[in-house]
Structure formats: structure tokens, C-alpha cells
Amino acid sequence: MSAVIGHNSPGAALAPGLARRMASFVYEGLLLFGIGLLPGALGALFVALTGHQHPLQSDAALRAITLLVYAVYFSWFWSVRGQTLPMQTWHIRVVTVEGRPLSQGRALARFIASCAWFAPAALLAALNGWTRWQGLAAAAVGVVGYALMALLHPRQQFWHDALCGTQLVTDRPVPSA
Numbered sequence: 001m002s003a004v005i006g007h008n009s010p011g012a013a014l015a016p017g018l019a020r021r022m023a024s025f026v027y028e029g030l031l032l033f034g035i036g037l038l039p040g041a042l043g044a045l046f047v048a049l050t051g052h053q054h055p056l057q058s059d060a061a062l063r064a065i066t067l068l069v070y071a072v073y074f075s076w077f078w079s080v081r082g083q084t085l086p087m088q089t090w091h092i093r094v095v096t097v098e099g100r101p102l103s104q105g106r107a108l109a110r111f112i113a114s115c116a117w118f119a120p121a122a123l124l125a126a127l128n129g130w131t132r133w134q135g136l137a138a139a140a141v142g143v144v145g146y147a148l149m150a151l152l153h154p155r156q157q158f159w160h161d162a163l164c165g166t167q168l169v170t171d172r173p174v175p176s177a
Contacts, residue, residue, distance in 0.1 A: 015156045016092050016170045022147055027086035035073055039065045071111050078107035083171065093171035094161075106164060113160035117146050 077084045079102050082093045121142045125135030
């Protein structure tokens with residue numbers, strides 16, 4: 001098991017550095033790309049085996065199912081392990097402000113709140129009829145802006161963590177004696 005370093009008083013813990021958190025974010029995005037292919041692959045397999053139109057071939061249904069898959073992925077890893085694989089690689093753990101593991105409900109709330117990273121760009125793209133590339137560019141600007149807003153937080157936590165009573169902390173293995 002690993003210990004949280006620099007976390008003697010949980011309420012005062014500073015977040016891991018922004019560069020490290022963003023590196024974990026990019027790694028997470030690469031991993032999510034593969035995970036996001038699962039609903040589409042299952043839909044294609046269904047069509048190939050049955051010859052029938054699959055409900056997931058609807059763009060809205062596919063997006064909703066993919067979002068559900070992401071919600072299950074994050075809420076399970078955050079509540080059971082306290083970190084996803086990219087977070088583990090970058091020695092980052094999510095805990096409550098009291099330093100405890102997240103409940104499944106709090107992990108799900110954190111996932112929903114973390115959608116704030118992308119919601120403004122998605123809304124602007126939908127309202128303005130932007131192309132996928134324009135929406136992607138808006139999402140990139142939004143992500144950078146949202147990440148920089150963490151610097152305004154007293155402990156440099158992301159604002160969705162402040163809203164959910166969670167925090168990111170450094171998590172390094174305890175050296176063997």
C-alpha cells in the first residue's frame with residue numbers, strides 16, 4: 001500500500017503540480033479513446049451477427065452509452081483504488097478533503113462535476129453548428145483555461161474537486177526500510 005506524502009493535515013494539502021496533473025490528463029485521454037471504442041465495437045458486432053440496425057448506431061445513443069461507460073470507469077477506479085492507471089503512473093490519488101477514500105456516490109458526483117472541463121465547448125459547438133474540428137479547438141482552449149483556473153484556488157485544486165469535497169494528492173510508494 002502507498003502512503004500520501006505531504007498530507008499530514010488533509011485540509012491543507014497542496015495539489016500535485018499542474019504539469020503532472022495535465023500529463024496524467026493527456027494519458028487519461030489516450031486511454032479513454034480505447035475505452036470509448038467499446039460501445040461502438042459492440043454495436044458493430046451486433047449488426048454483423050444479426051443483420052439488424054443496432055440502437056447504438058444512433059449518434060445520441062452512442063454518445064450517451066459512451067458517457068455511461070466513462071462514468072462507470074471513473075467512479076469505479078476512484079472509489080475502489082483512489083486512482084486510475086494514468087493517475088497511478090503520475091503518483092496522483094483522489095481522496096476526500098479529510099483524506100479518506102471516495103464513496104461511489106462521491107466518485108460519481110466528481111465525474112459529473114468534472115464534465116465542466118468540456119461542457120462549455122460542447123454547448124457552444126451545438127448552439128453555433130460548429131464542425132468537429134472547431135468544437136475540438138474550443139474544447140482545447142476550455143481545458144487549458146479550466147486547468148489554469150486551478151491556480152486561483154487556495155490549494156491549487158481543480159474547482160470540481162472543491163465542489164465535491166475531494167482533492168488530488170501526491171501518492172508515492174513508501175520506500176522499503
